[in-house]
Amino acid sequence: MRITFQDVFYTYNITGPALPSAHIDGVSFSVDSRETIGLVGANGAGKTTLLQLITGLEKPDRGQITVDGADIHGPDYELSALRSRIGLVFQSPEFQLFEPTVSEDIAFGPRNLGWAEERVHRLVSSALQAVGLDAAIFAGKSIYELSEGEKRRVAIAGILAMEPAFMLFDEPTAGLDDSGRQHITAILHGQKAAGKGYIVASHDMELLLETVSRFIVLENGRLLADFPTGEFAQYCEKLPHILEPTRCMRLVSLLRDKGIPIPDTVRTRDALLDFLDDLTPQKK
Amino acid sequence: MLTFDDVTVVYKNVSGQAKTAIDGISLRIRPGEFVTIMGANGSGKTTFARLCNGLIFSTSGSVCVDDVAVRPDDPKAILEIRRRVGMVFQNPDHQFVSTTVEREIAFGLENLGMDREVMRTRVAEMLERFDLKSARMKAPHQLSGGQKQRLAIASVLVMRPRYLIFDEPAAVLDMRHRRALMQAMLDLFHHTSTNTPHTLINITQHPEEALFSNRLIILHQGKIVLDGPPEKLLLQEDTLVRFDIRPPVEFSAFIRLKKNKFPLTSVDELFLSPIL
Numbered sequence: 001m002r003i004t005f006q007d008v009f010y011t012y013n014i015t016g017p018a019l020p021s022a023h024i025d026g027v028s029f030s031v032d033s034r035e036t037i038g039l040v041g042a043n044g045a046g047k048t049t050l051l052q053l054i055t056g057l058e059k060p061d062r063g064q065i066t067v068d069g070a071d072i073h074g075p076d077y078e079l080s081a082l083r084s085r086i087g088l089v090f091q092s093p094e095f096q097l098f099e100p101t102v103s104e105d106i107a108f109g110p111r112n113l114g115w116a117e118e119r120v121h122r123l124v125s126s127a128l129q130a131v132g133l134d135a136a137i138f139a140g141k142s143i144y145e146l147s148e149g150e151k152r153r154v155a156i157a158g159i160l161a162m163e164p165a166f167m168l169f170d171e172p173t174a175g176l177d178d179s180g181r182q183h184i185t186a187i188l189h190g191q192k193a194a195g196k197g198y199i200v201a202s203h204d205m206e207l208l209l210e211t212v213s214r215f216i217v218l219e220n221g222r223l224l225a226d227f228p229t230g231e232f233a234q235y236c237e238k239l240p241h242i243l244e245p246t247r248c249m250r251l252v253s254l255l256r257d258k259g260i261p262i263p264d265t266v267r268t269r270d271a272l273l274d275f276l277d278d279l280t281p282q283k284k
Numbered sequence: 285m286l287t288f289d290d291v292t293v294v295y296k297n298v299s300g301q302a303k304t305a306i307d308g309i310s311l312r313i314r315p316g317e318f319v320t321i322m323g324a325n326g327s328g329k330t331t332f333a334r335l336c337n338g339l340i341f342s343t344s345g346s347v348c349v350d351d352v353a354v355r356p357d358d359p360k361a362i363l364e365i366r367r368r369v370g371m372v373f374q375n376p377d378h379q380f381v382s383t384t385v386e387r388e389i390a391f392g393l394e395n396l397g398m399d400r401e402v403m404r405t406r407v408a409e410m411l412e413r414f415d416l417k418s419a420r421m422k423a424p425h426q427l428s429g430g431q432k433q434r435l436a437i438a439s440v441l442v443m444r445p446r447y448l449i450f451d452e453p454a455a456v457l458d459m460r461h462r463r464a465l466m467q468a469m470l471d472l473f474h475h476t477s478t479n480t481p482h483t484l485i486n487i488t489q490h491p492e493e494a495l496f497s498n499r500l501i502i503l504h505q506g507k508i509v510l511d512g513p514p515e516k517l518l519l520q521e522d523t524l525v526r527f528d529i530r531p532p533v534e535f536s537a538f539i540r541l542k543k544n545k546f547p548l549t550s551v552d553e554l555f556l557s558p559i560l
Contacts, residue, residue: 042458043429144297148325175374175455177324177489178530203458244459247492248533250556255537260546269533276540 001033008063025221033166038208039201041218047201051168055088087164091171093155103139109162127157149180167198205246210268286313291345305331307506318473318484320494323503324528329487333449337369338362370445374452376436380424392443410438430461449485463560492532
């Protein structure tokens with residue numbers, strides 16, 4: 001599946017003074033549904049709006065959004081079918097859980113698509129597995145018995161159960177503790193291993209550097225840069241007002257200055273700490 | 285002084301099961317302290333914050349703000365406590381009630397029936413200090429994320445609370461706004477124009493924010509499991525990991541470099557400024 005934006009404009013339709021940001025101002029790009037992409041930009045740059053445009057939740061004022069060449073707002077296009085192919089996980093999706101039990105909540109989406117009960121049952125189990133929750137323990141649990149991190153994973157499972165070909169995540173790690181964050185990383189790795197792509201909108205650069213192969217940068221609704229993850233450090237120098245090296249990257253360069261030969265492949269915290277663990281002890 | 289004496293909070297969830305959110309906590313937070321509170325989701329952080337300003341009450345034990353006890357049966361005391369303890373929430377949208385920025389800042393003072401002239405001066409001071417003058421006639425929902433966060437802080441600070449609690453306000457902020465928020469906290473901490481120093485409590489998932497404060501408290505399953513200077517506690521990696529907290533990468537690296545006899549005397553050598 002290929003999603004293409006051609007010169008897309010979008011403004012909130014409100015009366016009174018225009019919003020200071022979160023509009024989309026002539027954006028063009030194209031992504032394949034097997035790609036893993038990080039969407040970055042300051043608060044209000046238009047990240048959430050862009051995700052909503054991709055699923056057809058918002059309609060552009062001008063320009064075209066196509067999926068495999070077909071205009072998603074064209075007269076014959078079935079937008080509802082698109083929404084089952086592209087899964088959007090909103091920011092804090094746990095607020096949207098409403099069924100009494102975990103399995104009922106996850107089953108809601110696939111049932112809504114009219115799928116057979118047997119298939120729904122199977123999808124609920126595999127979705128729970130994909131988000132790292134043991135079905136034997138969690139399927140029958142009440143939503144109210146879950147921790148914040150578990151609720152978020154159940155909400156993600158509800159989207160996965162619809163078997164989307166492509167996923168969109170809006171700030172998936174915001175407000176989560178460390179283990180919650182690691183579970184989100186694992187979910188993304190799982191999607192990637194299954195050959196399914198995603199766009200992750202986030203301020204969490206550590207997360208993105210671990211899980212995406214391409215970055216798209218927005219500023220005031222405009223597409224400012226689009227580059228492979230390997231060029232992240234260069235773009236931090238080019239766009240210092242938006243991108244900056246992670247704490248880990250800064251530490252790596254400081255340690256190199258101190259004479260520790262850290263290879264270029266070490267980009268993430270875990271990789272750095274593993275490297276330092278194995279560092280040969282220095283002689284006094 | 286903020287005093288907790290053997291405080292326990294037990295909730296009943298929808299299915300009627302009892303859950304202990306805070307489990308026999310005793311502590312003292314002295315005027316002028318800057319305390320960071322960390323813990324996994326569900327460790328009791330938000331319940332702790334809400335106890336401090338009477339949004340919820342203890343099931344047993346006592347919470348006191350200076351000389352006033354936080355109790356459900358004393359509405360006058362609760363009003364006084366909410367005046368002394370200001371709270372900035374994770375999502376500022378949830379706390380806005382007015383149609384313009386200016387009215388939002390004035391809201392709490394109006395409720396106290398404050399003299400209009402004094403009120404005008406205090407509101408103007410906040411608009412200036414938090415760089416909101418040009419936005420003063422805008423509706424709160426029209427502001428950018430960073431402006432909303434500043435407005436949320438301004439509307440709490442205008443009440444001149446002695447205690448300020450930040451409940452994960454940085455969770456959805458980008459780096460620039462997180463830095464601005466930490467700077468705002470530091471400014472408050474060092475603000476010496478009033479005789480009573482501010483007492484700050486920052487609840488966060490970002491361990492590096494603890495380095496701005498002078499005391500770190502770790503909650504785990506409703507109990508205080510660690511309480512001490514951040515730069516000491518953050519070196520106890522094995523212990524922290526048990527409570528679902530990873531030290532900042534510089535601390536984890538320092539521990540490994542020391543173990544491998546790399547010549548370092550202090551973790552400070554691994555920090556570049558700014559800290560965040």
